[in-house]
Amino acid sequence: MNAIAFADVSRRYGDVLAVDGLDLTVEAGRTVALLGPNGAGKSTSINMLLGLLRPTRGRIEVFGHSPDEAVARGEVGAMLQSGELIPELTVRELVAFVRRLYPSPLGLDEVLEMADLTALAGRRAVKLSGGQAQRVRFALAVVGAPRLLVLDEPTAAMDVESRLRFWEAMRSYAEGGRTVLFATHYLQEADENSDRVIVVAGGRVVADGTAAEIKAGAGGHTVRFTLGGQAAAGLEALPGVSAVEISAGTATLRTADPDATVAALYRGTTLEIRDLRIDGADLEDAFLSLVQESR
Amino acid sequence: MTDYIKIELLRMLRNKRYVIFVVAFPVAFYLVFSGIYGGEVAAGGLSGKAYFMVSMSAYGALAASLMSTAVPWAQERGSGWLRQLQITPLAGWKIITTKLVASMLLVLPAVLLVCAAAVLVQGVSLPPGRWLGLLAAMWLGVAPFAALGLTIGSLLPPDTAQPVSMIGMFGLALLGGLWIPLEVMPEGLRSVARVLPSADYAGMGRGIVAGDGLPAGDALAVVVWAAVLGVIAVLAYRRATARA
Numbered sequence: 001m002n003a004i005a006f007a008d009v010s011r012r013y014g015d016v017l018a019v020d021g022l023d024l025t026v027e028a029g030r031t032v033a034l035l036g037p038n039g040a041g042k043s044t045s046i047n048m049l050l051g052l053l054r055p056t057r058g059r060i061e062v063f064g065h066s067p068d069e070a071v072a073r074g075e076v077g078a079m080l081q082s083g084e085l086i087p088e089l090t091v092r093e094l095v096a097f098v099r100r101l102y103p104s105p106l107g108l109d110e111v112l113e114m115a116d117l118t119a120l121a122g123r124r125a126v127k128l129s130g131g132q133a134q135r136v137r138f139a140l141a142v143v144g145a146p147r148l149l150v151l152d153e154p155t156a157a158m159d160v161e162s163r164l165r166f167w168e169a170m171r172s173y174a175e176g177g178r179t180v181l182f183a184t185h186y187l188q189e190a191d192e193n194s195d196r197v198i199v200v201a202g203g204r205v206v207a208d209g210t211a212a213e214i215k216a217g218a219g220g221h222t223v224r225f226t227l228g229g230q231a232a233a234g235l236e237a238l239p240g241v242s243a244v245e246i247s248a249g250t251a252t253l254r255t256a257d258p259d260a261t262v263a264a265l266y267r268g269t270t271l272e273i274r275d276l277r278i279d280g281a282d283l284e285d286a287f288l289s290l291v292q293e294s295r
Numbered sequence: 296m297t298d299y300i301k302i303e304l305l306r307m308l309r310n311k312r313y314v315i316f317v318v319a320f321p322v323a324f325y326l327v328f329s330g331i332y333g334g335e336v337a338a339g340g341l342s343g344k345a346y347f348m349v350s351m352s353a354y355g356a357l358a359a360s361l362m363s364t365a366v367p368w369a370q371e372r373g374s375g376w377l378r379q380l381q382i383t384p385l386a387g388w389k390i391i392t393t394k395l396v397a398s399m400l401l402v403l404p405a406v407l408l409v410c411a412a413a414v415l416v417q418g419v420s421l422p423p424g425r426w427l428g429l430l431a432a433m434w435l436g437v438a439p440f441a442a443l444g445l446t447i448g449s450l451l452p453p454d455t456a457q458p459v460s461m462i463g464m465f466g467l468a469l470l471g472g473l474w475i476p477l478e479v480m481p482e483g484l485r486s487v488a489r490v491l492p493s494a495d496y497a498g499m500g501r502g503i504v505a506g507d508g509l510p511a512g513d514a515l516a517v518v519v520w521a522a523v524l525g526v527i528a529v530l531a532y533r534r535a536t537a538r539a
Binding site (some may be wrong): 051052053054065071072073074076077078080082083084085086087088089093097098100101102103137140144176 | 302374376386538
């Protein structure tokens with residue numbers, strides 16, 4: 001069964017098409033990263049998934065129901081990008097209140113422990129730091145034991161150590177067959193914490209697969225050398241090359257087959273090649289090339 | 296929903312501004328006014344100390360109902376707390392109902408404390424039936440102001456809702472004759488007071504305290520105001536929470 005299904009979903013704000021014919025399904029039990037630069041349509045998609053925004057066109061289903069129904073049944077929990085707490089209430093009061101809104105929630109102490117809030121349970125929200133408040137919002141998202149957990153750039157206000165702990169908590173929640181969808185523009189987070197990465201840019205899906213597949217699919221390697229003032233014509237026609245960038249006298253070729261590309265570079269051109277370097281692409285290169293192609 | 300009402304009450308009782316404006320001010324003003332004018336006899340035959348007891352209860356209730364609705368609600372809409380609630384199974388109608396109920400419960404401390412001060416400090420004494428009638432009228436009669444506060448909170452952002460609700464509170468209190476008795480107001484202002492729900496609201500309380508029963512004209516006016524402002528509040532709430 002699909003936890004999430006978007007069928008040809010678009011959302012327009014005035015003249016801007018924030019989401020453009022999005023089609024995607026997420027099977028129950030997966031942890032999926034929605035990866036894209038700012039303005040890619042991630043938050044718009046998430047808000048539509050939660051029923052906070054209506055699609056201009058298309059249909060969204062969450063466990064076979066409309067988003068509103070899924071939310072009303074307590075099947076969805078979410079951490080939105082911004083969201084202040086009620087300043088006068090303590091951490092425990094806030095989490096306990098939201099917990100009681102759900103039909104079959106987790107234990108209160110269990111959730112406080114999972115979100116690393118046990119020591120802060122009696123503190124009022126007004127006195128929490130940004131990272132601590134973020135943990136409370138995580139607790140509010142999971143306390144109802146939703147089958148689908150949605151996180152919109154959850155680590156934005158966290159330092160490095162908090163991030164590591166956060167993802168640990170997320171993984172322990174996802175264990176046992178729960179579905180998690182998280183949006184991020186940090187490639188490393190997508191790579192390390194998901195078993196599927198959906199890359200969006202310009203409101204469309206531009207790549208979809210495991211992090212490894214996306215790296216391979218986007219031209220797995222780069223070949224760089226100093227071009228100086230020489231003409232760059234013909235580089236994009238070399239075997240294996242999918243993209244060519246020239247900047248500050250350096251040529252960067254993205255290639256699926258670096259051996260063939262380098263051989264052809266020496267044998268098939270008259271260029272004087274200096275400072276040759278071959279690198280395996282990381283997800284960042286893959287991501288940038290995908291996003292650029294989509295423009 | 297009782298959980299929700301409970302946390303709404305809890306948060307306001309912990310809010311310093313609420314406690315000062317709503318609980319401390321009316322009692323303090325009552326003690327000052329009744330100390331000065333307590334021995335005089337106001338229009339309608341009420342003693343000054345009983346007259347100001349009704350006025351300051353009404354002012355405290357008015358302040359409580361506006362303060363516990365307009366700004367907190369505007370803030371919750373702006374800060375994302377509303378969205379946090381909208382992605383839980385809590386039904387939308389429960390949010391506004393809770394706000395209304397909580398706001399009406401939050402007027403009780405002001406009314407009870409002013410009455411307690413009247414009894415303990417000024418020795419006001421009434422037959423039990425009149426006390427109950429007064430409390431009921433002060434409690435239920437606050438509905439138009441709670442609806443007004445929710446409307447302000449639904450339509451305006453927090454930094455505008457703040458001054459607007461303050462102006463509303465002082466305007467309704469001053470022009471409605473809660474600070475200055477209607478009888479000593481110039482004629483121009485008195486005609487303004489006649490159309491304001493705050494004048495009718497306090498009028499209900501004075502009638503009951505004087506032993507004349509619930510004044511029908513005032514009660515009808517409060518009910519009509521409650522109905523009109525209630526409908527506006529619901530429409531404004533729908534607009535504020537619409538999922539575009």
